[in-house]
Amino acid sequence: MRKNRSPKKQTTDRVEQHAHLMHLFSRFIDQDSQFLTELRAFGDSFKIDNLNWEFSLPALHQFAKSQDPILEALSYTQFRQCVFAGPTHALLKERNATVAIIGELTPADDSHALSNQVDRNRYQLVLHKAEI
Numbered sequence: 001m002r003k004n005r006s007p008k009k010q011t012t013d014r015v016e017q018h019a020h021l022m023h024l025f026s027r028f029i030d031q032d033s034q035f036l037t038e039l040r041a042f043g044d045s046f047k048i049d050n051l052n053w054e055f056s057l058p059a060l061h062q063f064a065k066s067q068d069p070i071l072e073a074l075s076y077t078q079f080r081q082c083v084f085a086g087p088t089h090a091l092l093k094e095r096n097a098t099v100a101i102i103g104e105l106t107p108a109d110d111s112h113a114l115s116n117q118v119d120r121n122r123y124q125l126v127l128h129k130a131e132i
Contacts (some may be wrong), residue, residue, distance in 0.1 A: 020070040053125040
């Protein structure tokens with residue numbers, strides 16, 4: 001039987017989950033060479049250049065699970081909520097980055113039947129050059 005968790009514990013968990021997700025994004029923003037190598041080694045799920053990281057949410061979830069035990073513990077639905085229902089976009093903006101929808105997946109992009117439009121979209125983490 002699953003124990004009921006207190007609202008305070010759930011809020012703490014969400015804050016921690018967002019921190020771990022931001023750490024994942026921050027490694028790209030900081031152009032961490034080991035992280036970029038790991039992204040490229042993940043396969044055709046991502047398209048990467050110096051200022052852009054293109055992904056689908058299902059692929060991002062799979063990659064995040066391989067990178068972080070806190071994110072690994074999240075179901076896909078929980079992960080999706082972490083991406084969209086938290087401070088992620090505001091925190092990315094502080095780092096001169098945004099996530100934008102750039103299109104839909106093609107059947108070849110993902111073998112899963114995706115029922116939600118959010119899941120069928122392709123996203124791009126875009127780094128904005130700081131103005132001098």
